[in-house]
Amino acid sequence: MSRGVTGWMAVMMSALFCLTFAPTEARSQPAAAKAASSDSFDPRDLSGVWFRGGSVQPGDRGFGPRRTIPTMTPAGEARARTHIPQRGVRADFMQLADFPGDSNDPTVLCNPTGFPRILVDTAPELFEFIHVTGRLLQLNQWERAIRELWMDGRDVPTTENLDIIGPAWYGHSVATWEGDTLVVNTVGMDDRAWLDPFGFPKSFHARIEERYRRADADVLELQLTLYDPAYYATPWVSDIKRWSRDPRENQTMHGWYGMFSGLGELICAPSINAIFLDDPKR
Numbered sequence: 001m002s003r004g005v006t007g008w009m010a011v012m013m014s015a016l017f018c019l020t021f022a023p024t025e026a027r028s029q030p031a032a033a034k035a036a037s038s039d040s041f042d043p044r045d046l047s048g049v050w051f052r053g054g055s056v057q058p059g060d061r062g063f064g065p066r067r068t069i070p071t072m073t074p075a076g077e078a079r080a081r082t083h084i085p086q087r088g089v090r091a092d093f094m095q096l097a098d099f100p101g102d103s104n105d106p107t108v109l110c111n112p113t114g115f116p117r118i119l120v121d122t123a124p125e126l127f128e129f130i131h132v133t134g135r136l137l138q139l140n141q142w143e144r145a146i147r148e149l150w151m152d153g154r155d156v157p158t159t160e161n162l163d164i165i166g167p168a169w170y171g172h173s174v175a176t177w178e179g180d181t182l183v184v185n186t187v188g189m190d191d192r193a194w195l196d197p198f199g200f201p202k203s204f205h206a207r208i209e210e211r212y213r214r215a216d217a218d219v220l221e222l223q224l225t226l227y228d229p230a231y232y233a234t235p236w237v238s239d240i241k242r243w244s245r246d247p248r249e250n251q252t253m254h255g256w257y258g259m260f261s262g263l264g265e266l267i268c269a270p271s272i273n274a275i276f277l278d279d280p281k282r
Contacts, residue, residue: 041217043180046129046136049251049259050220050243052122058088061121063196063226065239069093076201076231083199091198105199106192110268112169114193115186116208116224118145119241121197125266126246128259136175136182139259142266149175149184159205162188167204169193184210195226203230218245 059066069091072080077093084095086103097103107113113122118140128139134152139145147170156174157165165172171189175182191204202208206228213221224238253261 041214043214044177044182045131046182046212046214046220047131049126049128049246049248051126051246051250052241052243058197061089061196062198063116063120063200063224063238064236070200070236071233073229073231073233076228079201079231080199083194083201085197085199089197091200094199105197106194107268110270112145112190112193113143115147115170115189116210117194117196118142118170119222120224120238126251126259127243141259144260144265144267145170147173149173151175156185156207157187162205167191171208180213182210182212184212186210201231202226203228205230215242219243220245 062068064070080091080094082104084097084102084104085091086097086100086105086108090096097105100108107117119127122140122142125140125142127141130137130139134150136149136151138147138149140147150173154174157172162172165188167188167190169190171186173184173186175184177183186208187206188204189202189206189208191202191206193202194200195202206226209225209227211223211225215221220243222241222243224241226232226236226238228236248257251257251259251261
């Protein structure tokens with residue numbers, strides 16, 4: 001992809017981002033929704049649409065706390081040095097791209113964002129939790145990506161089973177409750193997807209634990225831990241990331257409700273971009 005095409009994509013993505021979402025302060029917060037925020041709620045009911053907030057800055061879009069560089073193994077650091085993040089999202093020991101087209105960030109070419117990057121690097125995009133029998137579905141607005149968190153008692157796939165199942169962009173996830181905390185373990189993630197926009201890698205045999213907790217009726221907290229001895233000397237624990245429950249009114253358009261109701265289809269489509277650029281009338 002040429003520098004011009006990539007640059008145009010970056011501009012268009014920024015424009016779409018700005019047009020799709022109003023600032024956090026402007027989002028509707030009806031009196032009824034505020035009244036519903038009380039001490040009376042089911043901490044195990046995670047259903048609804050969750051909004052991370054427009055106040056999240058580029059430095060907050062990493063896996064770990066801002067400016068954190070974990071202790072890596074020689075193999076992990078060597079892999080990280082092959083990743084060239086875009087300027088503005090960087091780790092100090094990595095190369096840096098002056099222009100998006102000079103970065104080898106796989107998402108620049110519309111490759112899947114992958115997990116956990118889709119959670120930490122897509123603010124203020126939203127996700128929705130839907131409880132179904134034996135599973136909790138996480139619908140992400142970005143890429144229309146769906147994660148299945150299995151809650152039917154199955155075990156997390158072992159190394160042998162993973163070799164049979166193979167990698168997946170969003171991994172294979174098993175969830176259980178520990179009190180009122182939902183604990184999700186994900187394995188088998190495709191190692192071509194970066195951990196976050198800073199270019200930190202993850203190996204195929206990494207495991208990521210998510211711990212979700214409703215701090216109150218309208219606040220959802222998440223902390224992640226990466227276990228990847230191939231690339232990291234110790235487990236890497238994230239900061240606590242927070243989402244706010246988005247009022248249903250913000251997610252309803254002409255009677256259609258939810259992530260895919262037409263409020264914003266945030267998908268990188270390279271073929272459409274190419275058609276746009278090749279048409280001299282545009």
